[in-house]
Amino acid sequence: MLPALLTCKCPSCRKTTIFVHKGIFPLGELVLLKDYCEVCGQKMKSERNNGGGINYALTVVLFILNLGWYWPIFGMSYKDNSMYYYLISSTLVVILLQPYLMRLSRAIYLYLYVGFGNTDK
Numbered sequence: 001m002l003p004a005l006l007t008c009k010c011p012s013c014r015k016t017t018i019f020v021h022k023g024i025f026p027l028g029e030l031v032l033l034k035d036y037c038e039v040c041g042q043k044m045k046s047e048r049n050n051g052g053g054i055n056y057a058l059t060v061v062l063f064i065l066n067l068g069w070y071w072p073i074f075g076m077s078y079k080d081n082s083m084y085y086y087l088i089s090s091t092l093v094v095i096l097l098q099p100y101l102m103r104l105s106r107a108i109y110l111y112l113y114v115g116f117g118n119t120d121k
């Protein structure tokens with residue numbers, strides 16, 4: 001299930017992507033979901049959209065993950081500016097991954113939504 005989630009595949013059949021566009025362009029339609037899965041008919045769109053909240057949670061997770069590589073490589077101390085460098089580098093990573101994060105948060109929400117039995121075919 002996790003690989004299907006990370007590649008934003010249909011939560012029901014995991015055969016096709018949940019997004020209208022395969023790539024991240026056009027950016028304006030980045031998170032545009034298909035109405036229904038063409039393979040299994042799973043409804044993709046939901047009226048409620050909690051993608052934003054999940055996106056925020058993912059951002060926090062990324063900051064923590066960044067700490068995992070930053071700390072051993074550069075070290076962290078209150079005596080110098082390493083805290084600021086860590087925050088800046090983490091922010092850059094989050095911005096670079098933002099298109100993917102936006103999609104992933106939609107996918108996670110859809111998986112939760114479908115997972116709780118609200119299939120609504």
Ligand SMILES: [Zn+2]
Binds near residue numbers: 011012015039
């Ligand atoms: Zn499907």
